[in-house]
Amino acid sequence: MKNSLLKLRSAFLLLAALLLPVLHAAAQAGTDSPEMADALRQNGKIYVVVAVIAVVLAGLLAFLISLDRKVGRLEKELKD
Amino acid sequence: MKNNWWKALAVVLLLYTAVAGLLVPVPRLAILNETIRNLYFHVPMWFGMTFILIASVIYSIRYLRNPTPELDIRSHEAARTGILMGCVGLATGSIWAKYTWGTWWTNDPKLNGAAIAMLIYGAYLVLRSSFTDEQQRARISAIYNIFAFATAMPLFYILPRLTDSLHPGAGGNPAFAKYDLDDNMRLVFYPAVIGWTLLAFWLAQVASRIALLKQKVYEKQLA
Numbered sequence: 001m002k003n004s005l006l007k008l009r010s011a012f013l014l015l016a017a018l019l020l021p022v023l024h025a026a027a028q029a030g031t032d033s034p035e036m037a038d039a040l041r042q043n044g045k046i047y048v049v050v051a052v053i054a055v056v057l058a059g060l061l062a063f064l065i066s067l068d069r070k071v072g073r074l075e076k077e078l079k080d
Numbered sequence: 081m082k083n084n085w086w087k088a089l090a091v092v093l094l095l096y097t098a099v100a101g102l103l104v105p106v107p108r109l110a111i112l113n114e115t116i117r118n119l120y121f122h123v124p125m126w127f128g129m130t131f132i133l134i135a136s137v138i139y140s141i142r143y144l145r146n147p148t149p150e151l152d153i154r155s156h157e158a159a160r161t162g163i164l165m166g167c168v169g170l171a172t173g174s175i176w177a178k179y180t181w182g183t184w185w186t187n188d189p190k191l192n193g194a195a196i197a198m199l200i201y202g203a204y205l206v207l208r209s210s211f212t213d214e215q216q217r218a219r220i221s222a223i224y225n226i227f228a229f230a231t232a233m234p235l236f237y238i239l240p241r242l243t244d245s246l247h248p249g250a251g252g253n254p255a256f257a258k259y260d261l262d263d264n265m266r267l268v269f270y271p272a273v274i275g276w277t278l279l280a281f282w283l284a285q286v287a288s289r290i291a292l293l294k295q296k297v298y299e300k301q302l303a
Contacts, residue, residue: 034110046102053098061091064282068087071289078296 087282093275097121100268107262111180118176119261120268124276125169126194126236132280133162133201137229140222152218153291154284156208159225161284163201165276170194181246190240190247197232204228 040046101120109116139155173191178184185191207224211217240247261269 034108034113036108037114050099050102053102054095057094057098061094064286065087065091068084068282068286071286071293074293075289078293078300 086278090275090278090282093271094279097268097272097275101272104264104268106265115176115180116265118172119265120272121276122169122172122176123269124273125165125172127273128277128280129162129165129169130233130236131277132158132165132284133229133232135281135284136162137226140225143218143222147215147218149214149218149295150292152222153295154288155222155225157287157291158284159201159204161280161287163198163205164283165280166194166198166201170198186246188240188246189243190245190249193235193240197235200228200232200235 037046040049097120101117106114106116136155136158139151139158143151143155173194174184177186177191204221204224208217208221211220240249
């Protein structure tokens with residue numbers, strides 16, 4: 001009885017000895033991998049930035065479209 | 081409207097670039113970190129510049145074969161748009177370099193080549209403004225434009241590849257290697273290149289139309 005318990009304990013220790021470096025490496029991979037703006041993504045603030053950039057870009061493009069139309073009207077006017 | 085489908089495409093692709101460029105996952109690389117997303121904005125400037133300068137040179141060649149003021153105006157406005165995109169490309173590259181290579185400028189063959197090429201095109205603008213006679217201006221700037229293009233393109237794309245360089249796409253360092261672009265990035269990068277290139281053509285087209293109108297008004301006043 002005592003013998004088998006001892007066997008179980010040594011098996012557990014062996015498993016832990018094999019697994020611990022792997023777990024350690026996995027934990028290390030998390031901190032060692034290059035730092036990215038993960039927090040900005042997790043709290044969703046990135047969408048605020050995206051929205052602002054999209055609005056600015058849309059505004060500039062709308063201005064270009066209206067400029068294009070104005071030039072088109074002038075071209076028509078000058079044709080006749 | 082049926083001839084303007086490419087302008088609608090430009091709007092869609094640019095808005096897609098702004099949104100997907102910030103949200104689509106990118107490879108986690110040391111030093112670059114999130115700045116890898118600059119690829120969707122800095123690199124398309126150079127693509128757009130190259131395509132619009134090709135258009136400019138084609139207009140110049142067509143002008144020399146068939147000298148009309150319209151071809152001269154279109155060539156000039158395309159070159160101006162190309163120079164604008166090149167300057168934005170230099171400025172954005174400099175900012176990116178500061179936060180990855182640690183300096184605003186380094187004597188790298190790719191950077192110096194691009195700077196010299198931009199100076200050659202700057203001389204085009206100076207040369208153009210130094211003529212009073214319109215036909216002389218148009219003819220000589222068309223010829224200079226062809227030489228400027230033939231000198232600038234090796235400086236951008238050939239000479240930097242012959243030596244070592246920090247910059248991707250130079251020094252035998254291919255710009256489109258798999259460690260630079262993964263499939264997610266291609267999904268944003270190619271639409272970005274098309275979108276920014278179309279925007280360059282759009283700007284050049286509107287600028288040309290205004291210059292043509294100005295000329296028409298001037299002719300009517302003389303008549």
